[in-house]
Amino acid sequence: MVSYSTGEIVIVSVFGKNKVGTVTERQKTVKGYRYVVNTEDGGMVEDLYVDDNSVTSFIDSRLSKSFKKHLENGN
Numbered sequence: 001m002v003s004y005s006t007g008e009i010v011i012v013s014v015f016g017k018n019k020v021g022t023v024t025e026r027q028k029t030v031k032g033y034r035y036v037v038n039t040e041d042g043g044m045v046e047d048l049y050v051d052d053n054s055v056t057s058f059i060d061s062r063l064s065k066s067f068k069k070h071l072e073n074g075n
Helices: 061-073
Strands: 009-015 017-029 032-039 043-046 056-059
Touching: 009 032, 009 043, 009 061, 017 043, 043 056
Parallel strands: none
Antiparallel strands: 009 017, 009 056, 017 032, 032 043
16 A cells, blocks of 8 residues: 655545645554645645545545656656
């Protein structure tokens, strides 16, 4: 399972819309890590898990990895 640290850039799916954000909090739970992310539009999304498609908002690890790779390559 993928985990993220505070300050990392991630892609969050919120009601089917993807947003770029930064992890501001990370808390260990029985389900894994629960995250709080500040998004680029100034919003805050709480109670996020990685790739949890059973809810309306989650961190998309596939898109986050692709976006991070894109930033590193400077394209």
